[in-house]
Amino acid sequence: MSDPDLNNYQLSQLDTLEAEAIHIFREVIAEFERPVLLFSGGKDSIVMLRLAQKAFYPANIPMPVLHVDTGQNFQEVLQRRDELVRRLGVQLIVGSVQEAIDNGSVVEPPDGTRNRIQTPVLLDTLEKHRFQAIFGGARRDEDKARAKERVYSFRDEFGQWDPKNQRPELWSLYNSRIHAGESIRVFPLSNWTELDIWHYIARERVELPSIYYAHEREVVDRGGMLYAVGEFITPRDGEEVLTKRVRYRTVGDANLTAAVESDADTIEKIIEEVATTRITERGATRGDDKFSEAAMEDRKREGYF
Template identity: 80%
Template structure:
């Protein structure tokens, strides 16, 4: 008597993460009336767009993308943002912090940084366009506050987050029930790490803005971090400008995001570098998270991602 062979079918770690993210995206589109994806031109939102392509292929991505533009972005990232949405033929909504300042809706802080005044601009745009589910690229490994959040993050009618009011997600069952004015923030990359993102970028041959790879840039040192000389980030009289080979692990505002010394000018070299680091990308490069240990959680309570 012969028996048919059994095949041990196993998915790789990347395949498991991809399948989970695609499942979540499809659940959101099936369940919510007006989803939107936050897209800044950064690596995590670029990966989310790739996942959305796969989730709904051969149809087009069935939701718009939105960028909360502070006006302090890196030029390379904005150019890539516009290039990518044009290639995918998706609608781009830009919520401008500068326009909100000009209209008197928000006040620019004395230090000139704008990252912390993104929140009211974001909440206003979500209300204006009546979005009920908002995809964000947050990952649990970025910050302690991120690790408290579920895949579906419930927000009240004011867009605020209560970490003690998180809904259980047993057996990957997601509760998307909301009342008028409430919304859900959705994080398909919750279980990904920075290293997973880079392995996926390599596997999928995903193009990124050039500043993610090592290049020469004029920088100065402040608070132990290297900041690029930029229209919105100038050295103080006692700070020396020098040329360094650097790259960016994350791309927020030029006024707050620091570079790291690096020779990693290819995907493989970046993967080797990320695999050996013991400091999170936000901890190493984001000045806006150094105000206090609870900086991120405070901002999320106000309505930030």
Template identity: 60%
Template sequence: MNQSEPENVGSTVSSVSESSVSEPAGPAADTATRRSLGISDFDTLAALESEAIHIFREVAGEFERPVILFSGGKDSTVLLHLALKAFWPAPLPFALLHVDTGHNLPEVLAFRDKVVERYDLRLHVASVEDYLADGRLTERPDGIRNPLQTVPLLDGISEHRFDAVFGGGRRDEERSRAKERIFSLRNAFGQWDPKRQRPELWNLYNGRHAPGEHVRVFPLSNWTELDIWRYIAREDIDLASIYYAHERPVYQRDGMWMTPGVWGGPAEDEQLETRSVRYRTVGDGSTTGAILSEAGDNTAILAEVAASRLTERGATRGDDRVSEAAMEDRKREGYF
């Protein structure tokens, strides 16, 4: 649907209101469930939600063509949930953008398409496969495609003239993300310069940018992984099935449980076995691992995350293990 068409707004509002995503009234879980999850009516989730909604509305009022990066992962799903809440009962005033590596888990792509259809959203897909096919990019020797997302992302931003790009990055995930502001200025080449960071005192955000520049916006900056899961439980947010324990064929590599796919499978010295696993984060299938888990619902996952001493990226993302500055190097080049 083209959300600028007023005749479709009514149907959009009605479809959104069928989900807890769109209901600005209160949490979906009843009092007993909330208490069992350790969630009070006056906790940090209310403040975090309010901050994120404020950021979405600030961007809507300050920029001409914002877009939300949406991969179908838990953080981008929470991001979309908050955006829908921020503008309900009006339709979402932003399009979505997904940089598809071609190595995504099929469950995640199916979930992405289901969400887009459910809320009648506009989705732009920048395909790494297309860039490999016509020679604009070359496959890496290690087969990892996450670093190859940068060029399609920047081209997509330029092609559609997006001046603000929402991302689901959180400061607790990784060192370079910890020092990036909520409004992060990118130059005309999409590059991030840590020395050009702007102060953000008293929730005042500076979105000023020159022609050709754009701003990355991170409404979830101050959230933790545990906050995300508490909010998912509170709002009863639907997620891709891979976030919950399920049985699948996996093999162990570099301390992670990998699954075979179009990106390849186990090497000769790696044994394929069926285990109960779940994913803490989603990314390129060739470098994103699962964890052994029996956590099949939000309550069990909350207990599991609370006990973890490793971030989800540190535990299951091989591309972040290349060096201590791997993520920062990619961000300087224009990565998420």
């Protein structure tokens, strides 16, 4: 007789998402010679690193990690990046936007923001190391342009993305065929939500940079968004410096990423807060997505993640 417990066996939501992501990691490593994992030290990339650990345990993570450093990052995030890389013994490759500015490869915009000029630095770094498959932590719930992505996102020889040229992925079957110079961007977290990420962080006891948790910080209010006063943000004429209790839902450049007012200083409180919000994390906190309705899609067409 069959065991009724086996017949009724079901995976939880998190177990299902984890199993899918691990399957994707293993498929890519089996199919491509030169993979790399984008790793900034933010929450999504840290979850990606944790999944990669699980996918190949007890062996080491079989690929380097890559960070395109704009030179305008939060120090807490860079410290966490370096701590994890050192602990896991993973090779860290850094593509420096500042170096590209210094050698004339890119020109810094007059407003001092570097988000858009990190794309050519990313493409140059990928070409230099001949990476064929690039893991990214993008999720479909983040942005309308993200929602158009497949798990395997085909890029042409110029690193560009065409939303009309996407490969079908029926029954989770992935087409990995590429010609010389082409590449695949891979998104194992595609089907995750921000809430899933936090539930996973809680379950796995993942350590994150402290800025994800509520703390007091000096900020200025610009258009309803709270930017931290510091090296990259200084008060403009007429702006008042406020001390507020805030946290960061996502992290990018310090001069473009806003905080949100919050008392959520534990994972449990953050999960409760995220469960009730109706604004995506990028929509609420990323000034780089406020330039136009299609800001993200425009950057992705150019080669951004």
